[in-house]
Amino acid sequence: MYTFKELSEKVSQYFAAETFDGTPHQLYEPISYTLADGGKRLRPILLLAATDMFGGDIEEARYGAIAIETFHNFTLLHDDLMDRSPIRRGKPTVYRKWNDNTAILSGDAMNILAWRYLLKQPHRNLHRILQTFEATSMEICEGQQYDMDFETRNDVSIDEYMEMIRLKTSVLLGGALKMGALYADANEKDTELLYNFGIQIGLAFQLRDDLLDVYGDVSTFGKQTGTDIRDNKKTYMMLHALNKANGSQRDKLTELFSSSPADSEKKVAEVIDIYNSLEIRHDVEQRIEQLNNEAIETLRRISLPDERKQTLTEIANKLLLRNV
Amino acid sequence: MYTFKELSEKVSQYFAAETFDGTPHQLYEPISYTLADGGKRLRPILLLAATDMFGGDIEEARYGAIAIETFHNFTLLHDDLMDRSPIRRGKPTVYRKWNDNTAILSGDAMNILAWRYLLKQPHRNLHRILQTFEATSMEICEGQQYDMDFETRNDVSIDEYMEMIRLKTSVLLGGALKMGALYADANEKDTELLYNFGIQIGLAFQLRDDLLDVYGDVSTFGKQTGTDIRDNKKTYMMLHALNKANGSQRDKLTELFSSSPADSEKKVAEVIDIYNSLEIRHDVEQRIEQLNNEAIETLRRISLPDERKQTLTEIANKLLLRNV
Numbered sequence: 001m002y003t004f005k006e007l008s009e010k011v012s013q014y015f016a017a018e019t020f021d022g023t024p025h026q027l028y029e030p031i032s033y034t035l036a037d038g039g040k041r042l043r044p045i046l047l048l049a050a051t052d053m054f055g056g057d058i059e060e061a062r063y064g065a066i067a068i069e070t071f072h073n074f075t076l077l078h079d080d081l082m083d084r085s086p087i088r089r090g091k092p093t094v095y096r097k098w099n100d101n102t103a104i105l106s107g108d109a110m111n112i113l114a115w116r117y118l119l120k121q122p123h124r125n126l127h128r129i130l131q132t133f134e135a136t137s138m139e140i141c142e143g144q145q146y147d148m149d150f151e152t153r154n155d156v157s158i159d160e161y162m163e164m165i166r167l168k169t170s171v172l173l174g175g176a177l178k179m180g181a182l183y184a185d186a187n188e189k190d191t192e193l194l195y196n197f198g199i200q201i202g203l204a205f206q207l208r209d210d211l212l213d214v215y216g217d218v219s220t221f222g223k224q225t226g227t228d229i230r231d232n233k234k235t236y237m238m239l240h241a242l243n244k245a246n247g248s249q250r251d252k253l254t255e256l257f258s259s260s261p262a263d264s265e266k267k268v269a270e271v272i273d274i275y276n277s278l279e280i281r282h283d284v285e286q287r288i289e290q291l292n293n294e295a296i297e298t299l300r301r302i303s304l305p306d307e308r309k310q311t312l313t314e315i316a317n318k319l320l321l322r323n324v
Numbered sequence: 325m326y327t328f329k330e331l332s333e334k335v336s337q338y339f340a341a342e343t344f345d346g347t348p349h350q351l352y353e354p355i356s357y358t359l360a361d362g363g364k365r366l367r368p369i370l371l372l373a374a375t376d377m378f379g380g381d382i383e384e385a386r387y388g389a390i391a392i393e394t395f396h397n398f399t400l401l402h403d404d405l406m407d408r409s410p411i412r413r414g415k416p417t418v419y420r421k422w423n424d425n426t427a428i429l430s431g432d433a434m435n436i437l438a439w440r441y442l443l444k445q446p447h448r449n450l451h452r453i454l455q456t457f458e459a460t461s462m463e464i465c466e467g468q469q470y471d472m473d474f475e476t477r478n479d480v481s482i483d484e485y486m487e488m489i490r491l492k493t494s495v496l497l498g499g500a501l502k503m504g505a506l507y508a509d510a511n512e513k514d515t516e517l518l519y520n521f522g523i524q525i526g527l528a529f530q531l532r533d534d535l536l537d538v539y540g541d542v543s544t545f546g547k548q549t550g551t552d553i554r555d556n557k558k559t560y561m562m563l564h565a566l567n568k569a570n571g572s573q574r575d576k577l578t579e580l581f582s583s584s585p586a587d588s589e590k591k592v593a594e595v596i597d598i599y600n601s602l603e604i605r606h607d608v609e610q611r612i613e614q615l616n617n618e619a620i621e622t623l624r625r626i627s628l629p630d631e632r633k634q635t636l637t638e639i640a641n642k643l644l645l646r647n648v
Contacts, residue, residue, distance in 0.1 A: 022466075023466070024470050024473055026469055026472075027465060027469040078428055081428065082428055100424075101406045104402055104405065104406055104428060105465055105469055105472075108402060108431075108465055109462060109465040109466075111432065111435055115458045115461075116462065119454055119458055122451055126451065127443065127450065130439070130443055134436060134443055135440075138433060138436050138437070141436065142346075142347070142348060142351060142433075144429060145348045145350055145351040146348050148350075148429075149350055
């Protein structure tokens, strides 16, 4: 059994062995720029951890791991363009370093490159692995579209929000784990359980992200807090507060979340005051705890001895403590 | 053996049987808008014609045919965005009817949708079919990048231009034919010959497109002539004229192809005068003829009786006469 650290090193080695250059340079340089260094490589680590957990040979899953990270980075590249995000991992995003058209086309090529990696090694379960990858890819597009739709809607429900983050964030964790299980010939039931485990930790992870944006410590969270409030972003915190608020609080929240004042500190403080008085932090922490418990229970039901689940448990804990 | 007309009807039936709607609507409506009507469906027809030629069952190639048309339309959708083309098939392009982000994301989803179709039916040669599709897809991205690179370069050679159109246009015809052959278990040698046939007719088709933009009859060509000259586009005509021109003609051409005068009629007429004096039309027609002959010879070498090659010959003729 590999530990998290060992799997992380494996993934680094796999990526170090690939070259992403080619001609025309204008197409391949942004791919190399995006893939060559970087990121936590969480999804390929999850994929390999799943293969390893079921006693599979992680070398058989090698190109699946590279593929899922390539696809993930493609979605970030296009999302950054659509959201006009200037920085990713401390570096200018591709559309800013080059231009919009380069970001569009290099992203398209990365989407295709993911398939190239998947097809590199024939595998007895390849058809199911590819179908899992395809379904996951499409759902992520759907999630991104919902996220964009929500920006201009004022009637987003908590259920809709949860469905959006399931599609945008969780299915790729679930998909990575499911693909890993398929590489190891895991049985149908265990494969589905592991997929669900991925969904549950993905949802918990995203809610914790929403929470930390308000209550996080900048030094451990690694980014400025209050940005979701400044950007008028509909998060679990905000939607839950709207549901729980009385009339005047709701009016105040609605007003604050449609304003973009020069002095955003005051706005952030006012929103947090309302969250505090409604005990939103407690409620969200409880929801995260509940998802976490569901994930633990799902993992428990997988028909393997506990010691084989150690690495995945370790990764899930790291993920929820934001240590990965 | 199916005729061109029968295959064309088959493809229409295949597309009529698909629905492209789904939620979120903002994601799927542009896909439906793009795929539901439209286009000559040349690539799926070529794919089915290849399957049929080698005695395969075209129903086994059904989703391959849908996939390749879906992919082709994805590239048009993103190309129109990158090139800021307002109209496609007489309708506003997706980025204009909706917006840039919708065009990016719906295009991404169409790229993935093509893979969904490919995976719908397991096939004994699926791995090779998918690898052919992947390699073709990537080359098309490379071709589009070269095309964009050439806009700002003044030293594009004829060889580079031919390589660009091979990637941007021809490989998808070759790829469609090769996939069709693989669906029918054609042997390695015939499959490669058919691929090369596709490349050759693709190149001839593109050169004819360049020619007709200058010397075409609007009523049969279906679009305004002289647009490449107006847009300062580097075509085979233009690059060949630059090669053949004497010093003063070259200076004049270079000057004209870096100008965008209000009175573009005069500019177009001046360029055509130079083309005429250099007999560019004759040279291009000769090059097309040569490619055409190579294509006929390639098709001849495929180890099938002539009568099995009738439909593909018919399609190639239609293509080069711009009747399809």
